[in-house]
Amino acid sequence: MRKPCCKEEESNKGCWSKQEDQKLMDYIKAHGEGRWRSIPHAAGLRRCGKSCRLRWLNYLKPGVKHGDFGEDEEDLIIRLHALLGNRWALIAGRLPGRTDNEVKNYWNCHIRKKLIHMGHDLNNLHGFRSSVLAPFKSIGPKINEVPECNINSFPDLNLDLTLGTSSEEKEALQD
DNA sequence: AATATCTTCAACCGCTACCCC
């Protein structure tokens, strides 16, 4: 039997209140991130460490963007997903200010539906990847060689697909 | 205006990777 990460009766669940957010922010500003397990007690929060970590990373951390994704961000997510699969943390790492949770939600709610509506068969990963990654001729054959796309399969692939450089990246990849 | 249904997204859960002793 796995030990629960925190005592059930001692922790709040559900949405965070403004007071809880403030306590967590104040504590992290004063002491920095890390040692999440000890943060709730030290900060006077009735939450488990995991919950604190998630709240900080997804919502409170300075620089986290909220709201609509731009077309360029959406395009990047689609291409990265075709390349990496459901590796949301990796994908989010290429989108400044976006979190894995937000990217995952956006994919599931918006992009997935949009692609299905456009006639893409998301169960047919091979076909989907081929069509999405068609502009990247140089890596196309490699992608088709691996059954499950793995970032480690492309040691020579520059994955610095940060926003604002997509056109340069396309050119570089086509060279 | 009331109710049902759908959509969105914050938060939780369970598993795995990693680190330290």
Next chain:
DNA sequence: TGGGGTAGCGGTTGAAGATAT
């Protein structure tokens, strides 16, 4: 080297808001 503790990740859930009837 392996065992325990912690952090991080991805899948899933459920509450709240939006929209349709």
